[in-house]
Amino acid sequence: MADEEWIKRLEDGRKVKFIYQELPKDGAFLTAQVERNEVVYSVVLAAAGNPLSHEAVESHFNGELSKK
Numbered sequence: 218m219a220d221e222e223w224i225k226r227l228e229d230g231r232k233v234k235f236i237y238q239e240l241p242k243d244g245a246f247l248t249a250q251v252e253r254n255e256v257v258y259s260v261v262l263a264a265a266g267n268p269l270s271h272e273a274v275e276s277h278f279n280g281e282l283s284k285k
Contacts, residue, residue, distance in 0.1 A: 219237070219238075219239045219268060220239070221271075222235070225271075231251055233249050233252070234249070234250045234252070235248065235275060236249075237274045239267050242263075243264050244263055244264070245269060246259070246262075247269075247274050247278075249281070258282075
């Protein structure tokens with residue numbers, strides 16, 4: 218199983234830490250945490266289609282990350 222962690226800077230300057238963990242049976246656990254924010258957004262996918270690219274992981278949080 219693969220585990221990945223990376224940081225991306227959004228257009229508005231905020232940094233977001235993403236975590237992607239592959240789970241058994243093609244599942245995945247995804248998280249996104251905005252810098253200096255105690256809220257962590259999480260998604261569990263039962264049929265993720267692993268492996269996922271960074272762009273695919275990030276796209277799951279577009280709605281939440283567009284809010285300030």
